[in-house]
Amino acid sequence: MSRPQTTRKKRANGVESRQRILDATVEIAGERGYEGTSIAAVSAKCGLPASSIYWHFKDKDDLIAAVIERSFETWLAAVVLPGEETGTPLERITVMAANVAKSLIDAPDFLRLGLMLALERRPTEPRGRTVFLQVRDIATQKITEVTGTVFPDLDEDALRTLATYAVAGADGLFVHREIHGDAVDLVAMFELHAQLVWDAATRMASRSKG
Amino acid sequence: MSRPQTTRKKRANGVESRQRILDATVEIAGERGYEGTSIAAVSAKCGLPASSIYWHFKDKDDLIAAVIERSFETWLAAVVLPGEETGTPLERITVMAANVAKSLIDAPDFLRLGLMLALERRPTEPRGRTVFLQVRDIATQKITEVTGTVFPDLDEDALRTLATYAVAGADGLFVHREIHGDAVDLVAMFELHAQLVWDAATRMASRSKG
């Protein structure tokens, strides 16, 4: 059980240092956005000198992009619980929505920082923004596919509209909670959202069939 | 024969300078957020020296807050067209939703900058953020009231939930358009959104009555 006497504390442990830096950066960038994240602040929070941060990351852009990537993975791991595979499709979707809500409460950094970057329009687009938009597109695509299996009568266009609306609602509700804090019952709102999207899909399907 | 008292152009025209500064600031702050907006950049864009900006505005915080205020007014003027007062309630609401969509396409600065500020969590909250959240709360309250008159059977709680959902959807759809650009048919999405909210309200009302 004894830890090997590796950590002679200080002196070379690349992997751990990298994590420490990323941990510090998520926290700061999640609070203050791209410009607000100073290398000095990250350095202070993680304990490593600023110059060491540059050993692990090419520049600030690279660091923020790495943070987006890692926090997406963290978030993804939190959403994709072995969700209930039982019940009606509507029940299953409602459970999924609740899962997403919970994951956003627990690990909001990914989406908060991502939305901040997404809203910015600086001349030279930060790589972090690109990364965020990519993973977001993939997620939207996944939703489109899943919806397609549940509502086989819907055409591509309708599916895309529904997926867009689903994601947009999620973004908006997340923003609402970021503004108003713990008072908001995010899970309930997401369940309502799931219900409404379901209704919309049902109506669209009956229309396109009949 | 007296000189007309119209703008004698050049030489001390405070009002015009103020406008020039605000114009420059909306553009930059709308692109880069709070931290990304430097007084030097505003100065370069509006042509006035940095020190002149400080003659008109106490500090950066004051400047950004003024920008939020002014761009809210601009936006408000764009939304509150003498909207159609005829047709069924659902029709009227749909027209209103389309109006909001159009206004967000024409004058997106207010919401873009506002959301950026809203998502940030810096230690000392910028006044601009406070201002944004206030006008936003007022708007949400208005929606609650209007919905109350159309659905008199709904209780406070249901009305607040609906208003929240309506605003959140608007935010999310706006973000979607900011990301994906002109390709997005924002008006159509907002009309869909109006329809879904209406459905939700109807169902809630029938449930709470029956």
Add this chain to the structure above:
Amino acid sequence: MSRPQTTRKKRANGVESRQRILDATVEIAGERGYEGTSIAAVSAKCGLPASSIYWHFKDKDDLIAAVIERSFETWLAAVVLPGEETGTPLERITVMAANVAKSLIDAPDFLRLGLMLALERRPTEPRGRTVFLQVRDIATQKITEVTGTVFPDLDEDALRTLATYAVAGADGLFVHREIHGDAVDLVAMFELHAQLVWDAATRMASRSKG
């Protein structure tokens, strides 16, 4: 005789500050070259904070270029004394050569810094280098013309070769003195140089005529 009470010391005198900065920079850049000249060092030597230097000059490149320009003018003023207009052409040229030698002893910064920049080949050429090469070309052109009036039989090619050789010799002798210091009798060496160039010109002229 009393100085006007202008200088309340510190506070705004753009022209003087600019000079102070340039003075400090010649000294440092003349000793250490482009890379060796740090803004911090200039700041320390001239007493103004680094940020003030950036009020007067766009960046380091701009500062060094300005130094080259100004020190060229200083040097030019020192060379173009109301030189002796009497005596044989050879005598007059010898006096001119001595003048150049003296000016290089008194104000060597222009040439020392210029040669340093000229020898460097960094990817993005500093503007100071460009400026130096330009004034140098102009000077060479002048020499070509003067020689042409004294030796009308020489063709363009010969004149250019002589001017090039004259300038190259001056450079080399200057470098020699920079290396070996005051021990070198630069004036004597320049007089010898003038004599040799004269001989060469004479021989070339007699050859091209005969």
Add this chain to the structure above:
Amino acid sequence: MSRPQTTRKKRANGVESRQRILDATVEIAGERGYEGTSIAAVSAKCGLPASSIYWHFKDKDDLIAAVIERSFETWLAAVVLPGEETGTPLERITVMAANVAKSLIDAPDFLRLGLMLALERRPTEPRGRTVFLQVRDIATQKITEVTGTVFPDLDEDALRTLATYAVAGADGLFVHREIHGDAVDLVAMFELHAQLVWDAATRMASRSKG
């Protein structure tokens, strides 16, 4: 059947690494001078990590000095071709001058970097500068001696002056070519230079004898 003891390639070949580092350094230092040569840049160019450079060289100063030494040897090998030992003294000197010109075209690093170092006057003189000045002094001394054998009537003073002038001219012509590039016919210029120095020596000798 034993493994041949030629370079077994890869895995600890100190000599080769050293060469790689020196190669990279000549290139960079020849372009950017002392301060402009960063260990990181050398590391990037030669492929070895910065820390490996410190295994081979005590510090940056040591590295630059080594470069000067090695590039001097390279250059020397290029000059001292089995030069024509026939013809009149003037012819022999002219051939030598052409040789020097060719060597400076082929391997200009030694002189370019050396002159850069020579012109700088930093507080703590780099060892590379000392090395350069030493080999330069030796070369000048050699020229003095050779000239002494050809012109036995010239006194020490005259010989030193001639050698100085010869070296200075070479420096200046080299600088000229560094500035104006391949367009310059360095060989022709060096031959002219040799001729002029010869003339000067002849005149001095006749004067000191007569």
Add this chain to the structure above:
DNA sequence: AATGAATGAGGATTCATTCAT
């Protein structure tokens, strides 16, 4: 009503160098 000049604090990044492995 406006501005040229100044300024200290802090921005990102690179520096030469070290040291445990």
Add this chain to the structure above:
DNA sequence: AATGAATGAATCCTCATTCAT
């Protein structure tokens, strides 16, 4: 013989702000 990681000092430059005019 070599290197991954670390580090403090220095780099250039921008920041928000002030103040005398």
